[in-house]
Amino acid sequence: MARKDLIAGNWKMNATHLEAIQMVQKLGYRLDPSDYDRVDVLVCPPFTSLRSVQTVIEADYLRIKLGAQNVHWESGGAYTGEVSPGMLAKLGVSYVIVGHSERRQLFGEDDAVVAAKLRAVLGEGMTPIVCVGETLEQREQEVTEQVIGGQLQAALGGLDEATVGGLVVAYEPIWAIGTGRTADADTAAAACGYLREQVRSQWGDAADRTRVLYGGSVNPGNVAGLMAKRDIDGGLVGGASLDPDQMAALVRYWV
Ligand code: PGA
Numbered sequence: 001m002a003r004k005d006l007i008a009g010n011w012k013m014n015a016t017h018l019e020a021i022q023m024v025q026k027l028g029y030r031l032d033p034s035d036y037d038r039v040d041v042l043v044c045p046p047f048t049s050l051r052s053v054q055t056v057i058e059a060d061y062l063r064i065k066l067g068a069q070n071v072h073w074e075s076g077g078a079y080t081g082e083v084s085p086g087m088l089a090k091l092g093v094s095y096v097i098v099g100h101s102e103r104r105q106l107f108g109e110d111d112a113v114v115a116a117k118l119r120a121v122l123g124e125g126m127t128p129i130v131c132v133g134e135t136l137e138q139r140e141q142e143v144t145e146q147v148i149g150g151q152l153q154a155a156l157g158g159l160d161e162a163t164v165g166g167l168v169v170a171y172e173p174i175w176a177i178g179t180g181r182t183a184d185a186d187t188a189a190a191a192c193g194y195l196r197e198q199v200r201s202q203w204g205d206a207a208d209r210t211r212v213l214y215g216g217s218v219n220p221g222n223v224a225g226l227m228a229k230r231d232i233d234g235g236l237v238g239g240a241s242l243d244p245d246q247m248a249a250l251v252r253y254w255v
Pocket of ligand 1: 010172176177178179180215216217218236237238239240
């Protein structure tokens with residue numbers, strides 16, 4: 001079954017809401033209807049920009065999808081500083097990144113937290129983008145598959161086939177994030193293919209529908225080589241997504 005490519009911009013902690021408005025408007029100008037037919041285009045601004053970006057998307061009838069970078073797993077209550085899945089869904093958010101390595105490493109999110117967030121996102125009808133990835137030490141110790149397979153299992157274990165088929169998984173080797181050091185296309189494809197086979201071993205044909213992204217220093221110069229790989233269905237892009245010209249070039253990687 002054909003999987004639609006997804007180019008997802010993870011803006012991380014960048015851009016005020018005023019800058020975000022300009023960024024999404026510029027991106028909208030640079031894309032044609034045929035681009036959206038071919039690729040799902042997603043931007044994930046910080047929480048403070050979600051409402052502003054949503055307003056631009058609606059007012060300008062843009063087909064850019066809106067995503068969030070994080071969420072809390074509870075539906076509401078005394079959780080100072082947190083944002084619930086329902087709040088995001090009401091804002092037109094359709095994708096939520098869970099388990100990004102920066103959240104795992106800098107904010108102490110473990111597999112249990114990632115699994116809880118993933119289920120909370122699904123509960124509001126949004127699509128989780130589940131991130132997995134190994135450190136440089138783990139790659140050198142040749143335990144990449146155990147690490148990413150374990151993270152995948154911890155996040156997805158217990159879900160049914162229909163749900164897993166609708167998920168997005170992002171393979172993001174930690175040594176390639178923000179370093180300019182991309183995994184070469186073969187290395188990235190091997191890990192993405194491994195993840196897909198892990199899905200297949202438990203959820204069968206769902207593996208043909210689950211989209212698997214690569215993330216880590218994706219840029220307009222390396223995107224075509226990555227996208228040419230059968231098991232890579234798109235990119236989760238940090239730095240390059242902040243520049244609308246580069247983001248548009250990523251979406252139009254085949255041009
Ligand atoms: P990068 O970030 O493209 O800046 O390496 C990717 C990510 O962290 O999702």
